[in-house]
Amino acid sequence: MNKYYIPSNMRPQLSIFKNIDKFTVLVYFILIIVGWLSVYAAEIKDTHQSIFDFSQHYGKQFVWILTALVLAVVILIMDVKFFPAFAYIIFGVGIISLIGVLLFGVTVNATKAWFHVGGVAIQPSEFVKYATALALARLIYESKTRTKTFQVIIKPFILIAIPFVLVVMQSDMGTSLVFSSFVIVLYREGYISGWLLLLGILAVILFVMTLLVNEFYIMGALTILGIITAIFLRKKPSAVKQLLVVLILVNGYVYSADYAYNEILEPHQRLRIAVLVDETVDLRGAGYNLHQSKIAIGSGGLTGKGFLQGTQTKFSFVPEQGTDFIFCTIGEEWGFVGSTLLIGLFLTLIIRIIILAERQRSSFSRVFGYALASVLFFHFMVNIGMTIGMVPVMGIPLPYISYGGSSLWAFTIFLFTFLKLDSRRLDLL
Amino acid sequence: MLNSNQSSEHASRRRVFIIIFIILTGIIFLARLFYIQVIDHRYKVYASSNVQRTITEYPARGLIYDRNGELLVYNEPYYDLMVIPAQVGEIDTTEFISLFDITREQFDNRMQSARHFSRFTPSLFQRQISKDSYAAIQEKLFRFPGFFVQPRTLRKYVHPIAAHTFGYVGEAGPSVIENEPYYRQGDYIGISGIEKHYEEELRGHKGSRIVMVDALNRAIGSFQDGRYDTMAVAGTDLYSSLDMDLQIYGEKLMQNKRGSIVAVEPSTGQILALVTSPGYDPDLLVGRVRSRNYRMLQADTLNPLFNRALMANYPPGSVFKTANFLIGLQEGGINANSTYSCPGHYRSGGITIRCRPHPQPVNPITAIQHSCNTFSAIQFRNTLELPKFESMQEALTNWRNHLMSMGFARAFNSDLPHELPGLLGSADYYDQVYGTRGWRALTVISLSIGQGEIGTTPIQLANFAAIVANRGFYHTPHVVKAIGAPDNLNPDYIEPNYTTIDSMHYEIMAEAMFETVEAGTGRFSRIPDIPMAGKTGTVQNPHGENHSAFIAFAPVEEPQIAISVIVENAGSGAAWAAPISSLMVEKYLTGEIKRGWFEQRILDAKF
Numbered sequence A: 001m002n003k004y005y006i007p008s009n010m011r012p013q014l015s016i017f018k019n020i021d022k023f024t025v026l027v028y029f030i031l032i033i034v035g036w037l038s039v040y041a042a043e044i045k046d047t048h049q050s051i052f053d054f055s056q057h058y059g060k061q062f063v064w065i066l067t068a069l070v071l072a073v074v075i076l077i078m079d080v081k082f083f084p085a086f087a088y089i090i091f092g093v094g095i096i097s098l099i100g101v102l103l104f105g106v107t108v109n110a111t112k113a114w115f116h117v118g119g120v121a122i123q124p125s126e127f128v129k130y131a132t133a134l135a136l137a138r139l140i141y142e143s144k145t146r147t148k149t150f151q152v153i154i155k156p157f158i159l160i161a162i163p164f165v166l167v168v169m170q171s172d173m174g175t176s177l178v179f180s181s182f183v184i185v186l187y188r189e190g191y192i193s194g195w196l197l198l199l200g201i202l203a204v205i206l207f208v209m210t211l212l213v214n215e216f217y218i219m220g221a222l223t224i225l226g227i228i229t230a231i232f233l234r235k236k237p238s239a240v241k242q243l244l245v246v247l248i249l250v251n252g253y254v255y256s257a258d259y260a261y262n263e264i265l266e267p268h269q270r271l272r273i274a275v276l277v278d279e280t281v282d283l284r285g286a287g288y289n290l291h292q293s294k295i296a297i298g299s300g301g302l303t304g305k306g307f308l309q310g311t312q313t314k315f316s317f318v319p320e321q322g323t324d325f326i327f328c329t330i331g332e333e334w335g336f337v338g339s340t341l342l343i344g345l346f347l348t349l350i351i352r353i354i355i356l357a358e359r360q361r362s363s364f365s366r367v368f369g370y371a372l373a374s375v376l377f378f379h380f381m382v383n384i385g386m387t388i389g390m391v392p393v394m395g396i397p398l399p400y401i402s403y404g405g406s407s408l409w410a411f412t413i414f415l416f417t418f419l420k421l422d423s424r425r426l427d428l429l
Numbered sequence B: 001m002l003n004s005n006q007s008s009e010h011a012s013r014r015r016v017f018i019i020i021f022i023i024l025t026g027i028i029f030l031a032r033l034f035y036i037q038v039i040d041h042r043y044k045v046y047a048s049s050n051v052q053r054t055i056t057e058y059p060a061r062g063l064i065y066d067r068n069g070e071l072l073v074y075n076e077p078y079y080d081l082m083v084i085p086a087q088v089g090e091i092d093t094t095e096f097i098s099l100f101d102i103t104r105e106q107f108d109n110r111m112q113s114a115r116h117f118s119r120f121t122p123s124l125f126q127r128q129i130s131k132d133s134y135a136a137i138q139e140k141l142f143r144f145p146g147f148f149v150q151p152r153t154l155r156k157y158v159h160p161i162a163a164h165t166f167g168y169v170g171e172a173g174p175s176v177i178e179n180e181p182y183y184r185q186g187d188y189i190g191i192s193g194i195e196k197h198y199e200e201e202l203r204g205h206k207g208s209r210i211v212m213v214d215a216l217n218r219a220i221g222s223f224q225d226g227r228y229d230t231m232a233v234a235g236t237d238l239y240s241s242l243d244m245d246l247q248i249y250g251e252k253l254m255q256n257k258r259g260s261i262v263a264v265e266p267s268t269g270q271i272l273a274l275v276t277s278p279g280y281d282p283d284l285l286v287g288r289v290r291s292r293n294y295r296m297l298q299a300d301t302l303n304p305l306f307n308r309a310l311m312a313n314y315p316p317g318s319v320f321k322t323a324n325f326l327i328g329l330q331e332g333g334i335n336a337n338s339t340y341s342c343p344g345h346y347r348s349g350g351i352t353i354r355c356r357p358h359p360q361p362v363n364p365i366t367a368i369q370h371s372c373n374t375f376s377a378i379q380f381r382n383t384l385e386l387p388k389f390e391s392m393q394e395a396l397t398n399w400r401n402h403l404m405s406m407g408f409a410r411a412f413n414s415d416l417p418h419e420l421p422g423l424l425g426s427a428d429y430y431d432q433v434y435g436t437r438g439w440r441a442l443t444v445i446s447l448s449i450g451q452g453e454i455g456t457t458p459i460q461l462a463n464f465a466a467i468v469a470n471r472g473f474y475h476t477p478h479v480v481k482a483i484g485a486p487d488n489l490n491p492d493y494i495e496p497n498y499t500t501i502d503s504m505h506y507e508i509m510a511e512a513m514f515e516t517v518e519a520g521t522g523r524f525s526r527i528p529d530i531p532m533a534g535k536t537g538t539v540q541n542p543h544g545e546n547h548s549a550f551i552a553f554a555p556v557e558e559p560q561i562a563i564s565v566i567v568e569n570a571g572s573g574a575a576w577a578a579p580i581s582s583l584m585v586e587k588y589l590t591g592e593i594k595r596g597w598f599e600q601r602i603l604d605a606k607f
């Protein structure tokens, strides 16, 4: 194991909190407290109820927070060498638990993703994100000196694909897509070219646009755009030829995207996308959640209705108001100002993690940091995006804010593992 | 493989792209949030319709008591089922339609019209669910989000009496809603009778309550601790002048007869009993069944909806001699001592009016007592031909004005509905028929015995009896004695109306009417121990059997009741109207009937 670190006895013994990035810890504390108060605000029925009522989600969330802090301390106490050393083992345990949940798990909301252990529901997939980040970091760390042959490049994709497929088999589309966020890590590490990523993003945008606008208009617009570009490039016949090929490919894609939407997606999946354009198309089904969510957030106005004064979320118009739709309560009670602060907090946290990741000497720590930032960003983007109708509704929580022990524990372990790695960045190579 | 310099250059460029991408996402979210939270106001409107439900608090309509504080009209609770279409989720329609006992088609139609009206405000879905049905429905209602019940009340009657007087209540129609801002779709309004005339007192004031409702249609609590709630103010109770027992008794006596009884307290003008026969049970015109029953009553050939006491126009017949004599005494056509002998008929200028045998000679008192046609005709002609009148027109107009001061030929416009004015031949009318110079006293001589161009309503006759009882004045007859409290008298009818005849002439007529009952045409109806004054009338009816008429008041000194009775097609006044009057007077003054056989004869009679 010596190859991962300089033995700590060669350096002065440090307190476990020494070198921990205080700023990130502060943002973490703000987020969990905002989360706890928001769960309380979202689910309280009667103003006389105590936030410590343990029969309610907000009381339980307090317990989750305390235990999460204990876990954080445990992570900080642990020897930093443990994480790279056990990365594959942890990943293996995670994969086995995913298989276990498929065989022995409990179905909640049509998703077979839960273990019931002594009255507590645990969702292994939350922890598998962490395990995958560890394994991915180790894999990239190991291949850092090698030439990027096809075999080298394909390995991380296979690694990510394993949990992805298993979570898809749990019918948990939202969580499975979280694993796609690792493409950001792969991009940073040079496994994916920027053009490819851009192409991917453009493909998604084009796909969404074909649903909003008649595909023939888009194809027409693209063709006109191509012709104009061709006029500019008329001095370079080879470039015009390439342009022609691209144009045909893109138009073919647009045409087939529409076909895919109509022929391949299940009706309920199509509806989830269709309601983004107009939630009133299905007010009793998929559109209802989105409509109520937008009503709650929209009714918050500039400064919100005030703490515990929200009406939409409290009166259960908004579904899952304490878990996946927790942002509705914040939007309703704290308005645009509060929403801005929360989004600011998340961006600060994610960018801070990226900055910390970049200062790592060990590529293990850097990749792990990017993996954390990517997963956080994906959750942030999808969770808030779905409440305001910019992303299809997928059941994934807002990290540190949504009610739920598995999510809070997993993200706490995730964050503090990175902070531990960061605190020993000079020890790791 | 890139060299390390190139690699780190690439890496930092990629880091920048990643950070830009993340920040860009945040900015797009904020732009979107700014739009839905600050710019777009639709969501705030949706939010308020989501959670606040304004519930109208309907006040209980004022109760109606009789003159002694006995309850006559009250309210019974029931429930209207309301729906807010936007809140109706996936419901088990099959269960719903069986619970409310409606067809699938009705369900669809009502939902459609409710949606058409408004998706977010409540519409009436099913009206008037009884208290008992509601108990069964209540427990299951939570399964049907979007539906809730609105408590309402309906009129209920202690006794099935005085339907015309109470009137009825119905839903405010489109024209009312348009003209009077108080009323909204589904509100109730008094349509006739007391309910209409005292609508503003009875209706009270609606309140409204804003309750917070969750997505499952459960009321969570009041909005802002009820700051915007207004309490419903219950309607004001009314104390009718009717005497419940007398009204019940009057309706009983008039069973199987057509006609009316109007009894008035002379000193106040308060109507003690107002009987129209045939009538109907007031419960028939309450609630859901009202329009169907109304059509049924309308189709009834006996015309129970027709309020004879206020609307029927009868020639008064001999009853009217009393009024004519008063005018004669006042103008000097006769005096208290005028004496004529009656040969059994009056004959002049080819006109003959027959009289019946009676003691001779007759003066104003005995002429009333025996209802002498001859004396009546002579005094009428004397009066019209008095030299002080320069023309027939002037004489007749003078006669007519006296009668109008006694309340004839005009409506009282009191609190009684649909009252008609009756009719009385005027100089203009006769000028039109006979030419200005074409008529004289003899032409209109039938007026002397209350026949011809004359129509009086039963309430006018009762009022006339009250005038004689009062010896010269009346209070406008009215049916609501007090408003709000028994001693808070209805202010509209306190001022007396004086007639144009001096009080001393009334003394003569009062004595004449007393003698009529003591030893004249009405002696058959004399009540032991109660001095009653009355006048019989037999109204010639060209369409069939004569109408029986009688007016009376009692006791003669300090009278407490004045009454008119008409029994259509029953024959002589002495035989039917007078006995009914006497029973009513006995009932009112003593509280009981001592003459059982006398009463039974009336109860058995059918006309």
Ligand SMILES: [Zn+2]
Residues within 6 Å of the ligand: B342, B343, B344, B345, B355, B356, B358, B371, B372, B373, B374, B375
């Ligand atoms: Zn005679």
